[in-house]
Amino acid sequence: MKRVLLVNPPESGMGEHSSAPAGLLYIAGVLQKHDIPVKVVDGFLEGWKGVEETIRDYRPDIIGITCHTYARARALKIAKLAKDILPEATVVVGGAHPTVMPRQMLENYPFIDIAAIGEADYVLRDVCENKSYSAIPGIAYRENGSVVINPRRDVIADLDTLPFPAWNLLDLKRYPPDGQGVYRGIDLAKEPRISVVFSRGCVGDCNFCSNRLMWKRWRHRSPENMLGELELLNKTFGIKHIHFNDDCFSVDKKAAIGLCRGIADRKLDIVFDIVTRTDCVDAEILQALKDAGCYSISYGVETASPILLKIMGKPINTKKQEEAIKLTNSFGIRTLVLLIAGCVGETWETINETVDSMDRAQPSAVGIANGLMIFPGTKVYEIAKKNGVIDDSFWLTDYAWKMYTFENSPLWLDIFSRALETRRRLSRSRIVNLIRNHRFVSRRIGRRIKDLLMGFGLAKQGTAGGKYKVVR
Ligand code: B12
Ligand code: SF4
Structure with a gap:
């Protein structure tokens, strides 16, 4: 069974003010429901060192990182670090920035494998279930060197x-x-x-x-x-x-x-x-x-x-x-x-x-x-x-x-x-x-x-x- 680590980058809040990363916890809730092992590390609490140690100790197969526009440099730093430590792992970014700029991200950052677009609660479940990337709505990925952007998911009408x-x-x-x-x-x-x-x-x-x-x-x-x-x-x-x-x-x-x-x-x-x-x-x-x-x-x-x-x-x-x-x-x-x-x-x-x-x-x-x-x-x-x-x-x-x-x-x-x-x-x-x-x-x-x-x-x-x- 694939193991997932979800990361909220350090310094993503306003100084002392940050909330628990609701988006990642929603994704983790879906994974737990499907009995997929998952861990969340919040850089706001654990800092850079804590995030790095968790990647090294937990050795996940999939690393999912929240990436809003203003915090993208921090998300990219973690994505690169994750790929350096675990070259075989799949690195996924989600949030406002990849939603709008999936192509640019995949074209410029080889350490990112998947950009999740929009409301993405179920994307990692699909990846863990080994669905072919072409069959997962709401993602962008690389195929033979070019970027493929799949159609978006329907919104979750009944929350x-x-x-x-x-x-x-x-x-x-x-x-x-x-x-x-x-x-x-x-x-x-x-x-x-x-x-x-x-x-x-x-x-x-x-x-x-x-x-x-x-x-x-x-x-x-x-x-x-x-x-x-x-x-x-x-x-x-x-x-x-x-x-x-x-x-x-x-x-x-x-x-x-x-x-x-x-x-x-x-x-x-x-x-x-x-x-x-x-x-x-x-x-x-x-x-x-x-x-x-x-x-x-x-x-x-x-x-x-x-x-x-x-x-x-x-x-x-x-x-x-x-x-x-x-x-x-x-x-x-x-x-x-x-x-x-x-x-x-x-x-x-x-x-x-x-x-x-x-x-x-x-x-x-x-x-x-x-x-x-x-x-x-x-x-x-x-x-x-x-x-x-x-x-x-x-x-x-x-x-x-x-x-x-x-x-x-x-x-x-x-x-x-x-x-x-x-x-x-x-x-x-x-x-x-x-x-x-x-x-x-x-x-x-x-x-x-x-x-x-x-x-x-x-x-x-x-x-x-x-x-x-x-x-x-
Ligand atoms: C809470 C919040 C904050 C909090 C804390 C953020 C945190 N660390 O948790 C605080 C108050 C600190 C904050 C600050 C700011 N924020 Co703010 N914030 C939000 C807010 C209101 C809610 C986030 C949330 O919990 N959403 C609910 C969950 C369910 O959604 P989500 O996190 O987006 O996750 C979903 C998807 O994005 C995706 N996803 C997210 N991560 C990942 C990862 C993976 C691997 C995958 C597959 C999918 C995925 O799947 C999730 C489930 O569907 C959003 C607006 C919004 N409604 O989302 C703005 C929002 C994220 N913030 C925004 C902005 C602009 C800011 C500020 C710049 C505002 C300002 N004027 O200062 C500052 C920047 C702070 C800084 N670093 O300097 C923008 C970002 C726009 C952009 N293009 O990046 C948003 C989208 C608001 C908006 N509509 O403009 N913010
Ligand atoms: S669209 Fe909605 S969330 Fe965005 S600034 Fe306007 S009122 Fe606020």
């Missing part, structure tokens, strides 16, 4: 058919809490926070996001099925702090309320936070969330400029956004509003619109992405390519991502993000903005010089830039 993620394979208590305060007697700063998935996909199609490429369409599990997993996490593994990894938790109002009522009815000793869109909440859902123990909702607002929302492909009404935030606050649920400083078409005026909107809505906290990241496969990527800002060869470098700086320079993006952070309106005069923010600007220039040196290989690349900075 209840999936086994639960293999939570037994990781020590869940080692994951960081990533929270603040005590809620319903649960210390959010102490209890490990574990991420679960109620739905896959999103109803939106924002032009900077790769959601549709991965998940195609929004689907949810039945409340009963989700409750079974929550009960397992709570009662068997002692987990009390839950994060729903869904991109848009509450699209189906009935299902969301059903799940919340189930949590309350079963008296699960958990508290949780969710991510959703402002057009997917109302008083009834918020009441149910509150009753079930939801302490925070993150809203991907991005901008409060109606023109930019239209450009970004997010046709949400700004007034509705503000109402949803205020309504959430009124239920005593914290609101974390995620903003992007530097959307396509951003100007000092659109930043001021967002500053004004945040002043009216008064979220508990804002998380600001300092610049719009360009990810392959998105519409923003096509715009950037057309303008000569980027081309496919960028993804062969070690840079984690590229910012959309076609319209606004990195320095200007810094000033935009500073304005959102401090909720201070910008002046129409650039000089005035520079003078007002001179200390901040000089610090940022220092960082930009480091970025430049990095470009010449004279400084080490960090994960700086683009990360959400949360301001309470």
Whole structure:
């Protein structure tokens, strides 16, 4: 029987914040159900040394590695290491990056055997069952020196058919809490926070996001099925702090309320936070969330400029956004509003619109992405390519991502993000903005010089830039 090792690369989270790798645990759940021996090593917990030692000790036949675009250099390093240690093993990468760039990966990295495309819970089971590669949907591989890309798998329409993620394979208590305060007697700063998935996909199609490429369409599990997993996490593994990894938790109002009522009815000793869109909440859902123990909702607002929302492909009404935030606050649920400083078409005026909107809505906290990241496969990527800002060869470098700086320079993006952070309106005069923010600007220039040196290989690349900075 083939043995599988699944690897989450080290440094794939944001410093101290990472969750147990749900995607890998789903895959492991499927393998366990088919009695295929499987182990998961999370580089976030074990570091580079731990990952290498596990490869050497476990000596798997198949090594599966998660590879998102920003973490691809780390995934490639592990793929190469695995092939060097075990030349006979099959090395498989999956996740957002191979989903979009399978050909480039296979053409350039001989140590990768298979790139899994999209929702890939069953791919490794098929490989372990020795199916011919040509008969496995949703993979790309090499045949006689050329890359073959098979048709995609159908989406998993009924998510209840999936086994639960293999939570037994990781020590869940080692994951960081990533929270603040005590809620319903649960210390959010102490209890490990574990991420679960109620739905896959999103109803939106924002032009900077790769959601549709991965998940195609929004689907949810039945409340009963989700409750079974929550009960397992709570009662068997002692987990009390839950994060729903869904991109848009509450699209189906009935299902969301059903799940919340189930949590309350079963008296699960958990508290949780969710991510959703402002057009997917109302008083009834918020009441149910509150009753079930939801302490925070993150809203991907991005901008409060109606023109930019239209450009970004997010046709949400700004007034509705503000109402949803205020309504959430009124239920005593914290609101974390995620903003992007530097959307396509951003100007000092659109930043001021967002500053004004945040002043009216008064979220508990804002998380600001300092610049719009360009990810392959998105519409923003096509715009950037057309303008000569980027081309496919960028993804062969070690840079984690590229910012959309076609319209606004990195320095200007810094000033935009500073304005959102401090909720201070910008002046129409650039000089005035520079003078007002001179200390901040000089610090940022220092960082930009480091970025430049990095470009010449004279400084080490960090994960700086683009990360959400949360301001309470
Ligand atoms: C949780 C999460 C995080 C967490 C933790 C990640 C972790 N280490 O676990 C945190 C908060 C740290 C994070 C940070 C970021 N994230 Co994030 N994150 C997510 C999120 C919301 C959920 C991941 C998840 O659990 N999904 C559910 C599971 C079931 O899906 P999955 O992991 O993708 O796995 C499936 C497939 O991908 C595939 N698969 C995955 N791995 C493998 C391996 C093998 C061998 C195979 C066969 C298949 C396979 O099969 C799985 C089952 O179908 C996703 C969005 C999403 N809904 O997926 C974004 C997402 C992965 N993140 C994204 C981004 C952009 C970021 C940030 C850059 C955001 C930012 N503005 O800062 C940062 C980067 C952090 C850094 N390193 O510096 C993008 C990646 C886009 C891309 N092209 O790579 C995503 C896709 C969101 C999006 N739609 O844009 N993130
Ligand atoms: S709402 Fe969020 S997850 Fe959905 S498409 Fe837009 S950015 Fe992506």
